[in-house]
Amino acid sequence: MQKPSIPKGTRDFSPVEMSRRQYIxxxxxxxxxxxxxxxxxxxxxxxxxxxxxKYGDEGDKLLFKILNSGDYSNxxxxxxxxxxxxxxxxxLRYDLTVPFARYVVQHQNEISFPFKRFQIQPVWRADxxxxxxxxxxxxxxxxxxxxxxxxxxxxxxxxVDGVFSKLGIRVVLKMNNRKIxxxxxxxxxxxxxxxxxxxxxxxxxxxxxxxxxxxxxxRGLGADAISELQPILELKGSNVxxxxxxxxxxxxSEVGAKGIEEMRxxxxxIERSGITLPVxxxxxxxxxxxxxxxxxxxxxxCDYAIGSICGGGRYDNLTGIFGLxxxxxxxxxxxxxxxxxxxxxxxLFPEDVDCSTRVLxxxxxxxxxxxxxxxxxxxxxxxxxxxxxPESGKMKKQMEYADRRAIPxxxxxxxxxxxxxxxxxKNMKSGEQYGVRFGEIVDVLK
Amino acid sequence: MQKPSIPKGTRDFSPVEMSRRQYIxxxxxxxxxxxxxxxxxxxxxxxxxxxxxKYGDEGDKLLFKILNSGDYSNxxxxxxxxxxxxxxxxxLRYDLTVPFARYVVQHQNEISFPFKRFQIQPVWRADxxxxxxxxxxxxxxxxxxxxxxxxxxxxxxxxVDGVFSKLGIRVVLKMNNRKIxxxxxxxxxxxxxxxxxxxxxxxxxxxxxxxxxxxxxxRGLGADAISELQPILELKGSNVxxxxxxxxxxxxSEVGAKGIEEMRxxxxxIERSGITLPVxxxxxxxxxxxxxxxxxxxxxxCDYAIGSICGGGRYDNLTGIFGLxxxxxxxxxxxxxxxxxxxxxxxLFPEDVDCSTRVLxxxxxxxxxxxxxxxxxxxxxxxxxxxxxPESGKMKKQMEYADRRAIPxxxxxxxxxxxxxxxxxKNMKSGEQYGVRFGEIVDVLK
Numbered sequence: 001m002q003k004p005s006i007p008k009g010t011r012d013f014s015p016v017e018m019s020r021r022q023y024i025x026x027x028x029x030x031x032x033x034x035x036x037x038x039x040x041x042x043x044x045x046x047x048x049x050x051x052x053x054k055y056g057d058e059g060d061k062l063l064f065k066i067l068n069s070g071d072y073s074n075x076x077x078x079x080x081x082x083x084x085x086x087x088x089x090x091x092l093r094y095d096l097t098v099p100f101a102r103y104v105v106q107h108q109n110e111i112s113f114p115f116k117r118f119q120i121q122p123v124w125r126a127d128x129x130x131x132x133x134x135x136x137x138x139x140x141x142x143x144x145x146x147x148x149x150x151x152x153x154x155x156x157x158x159x160v161d162g163v164f165s166k167l168g169i170r171v172v173l174k175m176n177n178r179k180i181x182x183x184x185x186x187x188x189x190x191x192x193x194x195x196x197x198x199x200x201x202x203x204x205x206x207x208x209x210x211x212x213x214x215x216x217x218x219r220g221l222g223a224d225a226i227s228e229l230q231p232i233l234e235l236k237g238s239n240v241x242x243x244x245x246x247x248x249x250x251x252x253s254e255v256g257a258k259g260i261e262e263m264r265x266x267x268x269x270i271e272r273s274g275i276t277l278p279v280x281x282x283x284x285x286x287x288x289x290x291x292x293x294x295x296x297x298x299x300x301x302c303d304y305a306i307g308s309i310c311g312g313g314r315y316d317n318l319t320g321i322f323g324l325x326x327x328x329x330x331x332x333x334x335x336x337x338x339x340x341x342x343x344x345x346x347x348l349f350p351e352d353v354d355c356s357t358r359v360l361x362x363x364x365x366x367x368x369x370x371x372x373x374x375x376x377x378x379x380x381x382x383x384x385x386x387x388x389x390p391e392s393g394k395m396k397k398q399m400e401y402a403d404r405r406a407i408p409x410x411x412x413x414x415x416x417x418x419x420x421x422x423x424x425x426k427n428m429k430s431g432e433q434y435g436v437r438f439g440e441i442v443d444v445l446k
Numbered sequence: 447m448q449k450p451s452i453p454k455g456t457r458d459f460s461p462v463e464m465s466r467r468q469y470i471x472x473x474x475x476x477x478x479x480x481x482x483x484x485x486x487x488x489x490x491x492x493x494x495x496x497x498x499x500k501y502g503d504e505g506d507k508l509l510f511k512i513l514n515s516g517d518y519s520n521x522x523x524x525x526x527x528x529x530x531x532x533x534x535x536x537x538l539r540y541d542l543t544v545p546f547a548r549y550v551v552q553h554q555n556e557i558s559f560p561f562k563r564f565q566i567q568p569v570w571r572a573d574x575x576x577x578x579x580x581x582x583x584x585x586x587x588x589x590x591x592x593x594x595x596x597x598x599x600x601x602x603x604x605x606v607d608g609v610f611s612k613l614g615i616r617v618v619l620k621m622n623n624r625k626i627x628x629x630x631x632x633x634x635x636x637x638x639x640x641x642x643x644x645x646x647x648x649x650x651x652x653x654x655x656x657x658x659x660x661x662x663x664x665r666g667l668g669a670d671a672i673s674e675l676q677p678i679l680e681l682k683g684s685n686v687x688x689x690x691x692x693x694x695x696x697x698x699s700e701v702g703a704k705g706i707e708e709m710r711x712x713x714x715x716i717e718r719s720g721i722t723l724p725v726x727x728x729x730x731x732x733x734x735x736x737x738x739x740x741x742x743x744x745x746x747x748c749d750y751a752i753g754s755i756c757g758g759g760r761y762d763n764l765t766g767i768f769g770l771x772x773x774x775x776x777x778x779x780x781x782x783x784x785x786x787x788x789x790x791x792x793x794l795f796p797e798d799v800d801c802s803t804r805v806l807x808x809x810x811x812x813x814x815x816x817x818x819x820x821x822x823x824x825x826x827x828x829x830x831x832x833x834x835x836p837e838s839g840k841m842k843k844q845m846e847y848a849d850r851r852a853i854p855x856x857x858x859x860x861x862x863x864x865x866x867x868x869x870x871x872k873n874m875k876s877g878e879q880y881g882v883r884f885g886e887i888v889d890v891l892k
Contacts, residue, residue, distance in 0.1 A: 003551065003552060003768075003769070004493075004495075004496055004548045004551055004552050004768045004769075005493065005552065006488070006489055006491075006492060006493065006496075006548075006552075007489065007491050007492070007493055007535075007536050010489035010490075010491055011489060012486070012487070012488050012489065012549055012552075012553070013485075013486065013487040013488075014486065014553070014556070015484030015485060015486060015563065018484070018485035018486060018487055019484070019485065022485065033802060033831050034826045034829065034830070034831050034832070035826065035831075035832075035833060036802065036803040036806075036831055036832060036833030037802075038461030038464070038465070038802045038803075039459075039461060039464035039465065039468065040458070040459065040460065040461060040464060041458070041459040041464055042452070042458050042459075043452055043453065043456035043457060043458065043582050044456075044490060044538075044568065044570070044582060045452075045453050045456055045510075045570075045581075045582065046452060046453070047450075047451065047452065047453055049450075050450055050452075061515070062515070064491075064512050064513070064515065065512070065513040066510050066511070066512055066513070066538075067510070067511040067512070067513055067533075067534055069507070069508070069510065069572035087513075088513055089453075090453050092490075092512070102450045102452075103458055105449065105450055106449060106450050106451065106452075106458075107458070107460070110460070112846075112847055112850035112851055114836055114847075116833070117461065122490065124490070124491075126515035135491075136489050136490060136491065144836070147836045147837060148837075149836035149837045151815075151834065151836045152836055155836075269819075272816065272819075273819065273823065322449075322450045323449070323450075356479060356482065356483075356484045357482040357484075360482075363597075369597075370718065373715075373718075373719065377719065380480045380481065383480065384480070385479050385480050385481075385482055386480070386481075386482060387481060387482030387562070388597065390560055390590070390593045390595035390597045390598055391593060391594075391595045400558075401558055401560075404558035405558050
């Protein structure tokens with residue numbers, strides 16, 4: 001018989017992995033809650049009509065489609081079936097953003113706006129699996145929708161600060177603004193080429209200024225436009241200094257000026273708050289998603305090379321696709337898998353995360369078991385995770401079990417311990433053993 | 447534009463529903479952990495070869511199949527496609543038990559047995575949706591595999607007691623044993639008819655003893671066999687008395703005697719533990735799943751009519767289907783949806799479960815906001831979930847928001863409050879307002 005396996009690109013999470021992941025999710029959730037965000041969950045399956053056309057042609061191809069149940073294929077030709085639309089009406093969600101937009105529109109009359117929600121659920125993409133890229137992975141999104149106030153952007157900055165301080169990861173938050181990018185394009189006379197310019201600037205760090213200029217020229221920008229861009233490509237100094245320089249160059253663009261003003265406000269909030277998180281205006285930050293219209297965010301770990309571990313931005317018309325216009329929102333998404341890798345790589349998980357059971361009672365026979373069970377109940381009642389080895393038998397096997405499960409303490413009650421009413425407690429790490437009166441076990445283990 | 451919707455039989459969980467569901471899951475998890483069980487998660491998709499043939503023909507039909515991505519249908523005829531096996535290789539998991547068995551076999555060399563795991567994840571079934579039956583719902587399973595000790599059965603009884611006491615639901619735990627059912631069938635000379643006899647006895651409460659006898663006769667039992675069954679159908683008294691009576695009747699069956707012995711042991715553990723949970727031997731308890739081989743469990747709520755809210759049993763060969771024989775295990779599953787309904791119906795959720803944010807700071811202008819933000823940070827740092835209304839504006843709108851979100855306290859800082867350095871705190875439930883010095887806000891709200 002073949003050993004069973006799971007579909008490529010999917011994963012099992014073992015108890016140790018689960019405990020570590022849970023630690024990340026619990027930390028993130030506790031920060032979200034402190035900021036007044038509430039949990040939301042949507043179904044794994046959405047109607048294909050909800051999903052199709054929302055992620056571009058490439059995205060459509062990466063949707064996992066679910067076969068209709070029942071007589072779905074009756075009377076259809078191979079070509080009709082091949083088109084899939086006749087045999088599939090549902091798909092697995094591709095991200096949490098579109099289902100969130102769908103939820104907001106569908107439940108608009110029950111929601112009190114501004115609506116602050118977080119959502120931590122798996123998503124599925126039929127991407128080619130490769131190292132660090134999975135076909136099932138969790139997203140961890142936090143959004144506020146129905147408010148244009150820049151206090152929301154500031155709040156997300158605080159959340160980034162809160163989450164990564166709690167996790168112990170040193171990060172830098174890079175920010176940019178789509179309106180500034182538009183203002184730049186408009187100022188150099190190429191408002192229509194905002195995407196080209198953005199894509200080119202995005203490569204600044206990687207390929208250097210000369211290559212960026214070459215690419216801009218290839219993308220149809222004249223020498224004049226490129227030389228106008230030069231000071232923007234070389235922007236230096238503090239965030240305020242950068243904004244001042246920018247203002248002098250693109251201040252004539254109404255949209256650009258608005259973007260600069262927005263960033264001044266957000267940076268002002270940040271400065272007055274005394275947050276120590278480094279926040280940098282980075283004009284090369286573009287982010288792929290086309291629905292962003294204002295601030296954009298990206299978080300990088302300082303001590304581990306892995307790309308961005310958190311990102312997001314302001315969108316003005318996410319729910320428009322479902323018929324509810326003018327609902328501005330802003331949100332960010334935490335990359336749980338990458339955060340997990342950073343924390344593993346930097347050894348940042350607290351030591352006790354991996355240990356589920358604190359105490360194992362050895363099992364040495366009928367009478368011993370009866371006494372152990374009584375003490376075990378008391379230990380559990382004190383909230384200490386504890387278990388008894390279910391079969392009485394060889395001590396060696398029981399100790400090995402404790403060892404492999406990383407259980408830090410073993411309580412041994414044999415015939416001698418019954419006589420003296422005093423258990424032997426073994427510290428599995430140090431190997432030390434000491435006697436503890438039955439009545440004091442709970443206090444000692446606490 | 448049509449208002450968007452979700453596939454039938456699926457649900458969105460709003461923030462209030464989420465908080466209540468989370469309360470149930472957190473309670474259940476905390477008990478599982480105290481008993482030394484560790485979390486596990488498996489992927490939503492499994493290979494169809496893992497799922498097919500494990501749930502009977504009916505179950506196979508209820509699997510949600512996932513279309514292969516890419517050129518899946520190239521060159522296939524309509525008939526080939528209709529067979530689905532060519533275009534689908536993956537399906538959504540139908541329960542947590544089969545993926546658990548698959549996990550144990552696949553990872554047998556990494557696992558320390560006995561393996562105590564819990565798993566809380568959604569499952570999908572293409573059932574016809576109806577009231578209380580969904581196509582996506584959570585299961586909440588706890589199992590120990592790799593140990594035949596009856597301590598495990600006892601531990602599950604303790605977990606049932608622990609979970610429902612914590613949730614405040616009065617329940618009765620009904621137990622039976624497949625070996626006893628076999629022993630009965632064997633004793634009356636119809637070992638081959640164990641299922642028929644079980645199905646008939648199962649209806650005792652509903653249709654009464656005479657109708658059960660009629661059904662047994664229809665199912666091919668002779669008058670002698672039926673009259674032998676009579677004392678078993680009329681079994682009365684305490685669990686021990688029932689076992690004594692049973693022993694006198696079916697003690698000659700080796701398997702039956704083993705079943706009785708097992709129940710004596712489990713009831714002995716329960717009695718010595720002083721648990722107050724009512725546990726009843728109920729011979730009419732059969733449970734549908736055919737893989738049970740020993741103890742079976744079922745929990746009913748005492749004060750709410752809804753069927754069983756938790757159930758499970760001992761299985762001896764779950765992993766055999768994947769090539770790993772002789773792995774005995776025992777487990778139970780908590781029905782989160784029904785528990786939710788019971789708790790809603792009996793009004794058992796703690797009052798503060800629904801309230802996510804404790805404090806709203808009103809927003810009354812630029813200077814007021816700056817002071818509010820400072821105090822807000824302090825409140826949050828003390829672990830209190832708090833937010834500020836993101837737009838300064840009409841007080842009425844802000845109060846309505848607090849009201850609809852069920853936020854219990856609103857902190858108001860206007861020009862007068864700035865002058866006196868003393869915020870107005872409004873209790874939204876009583877309507878009371880009082881002044882609190884800025885420096886004392888955290889202490890007062892705690």
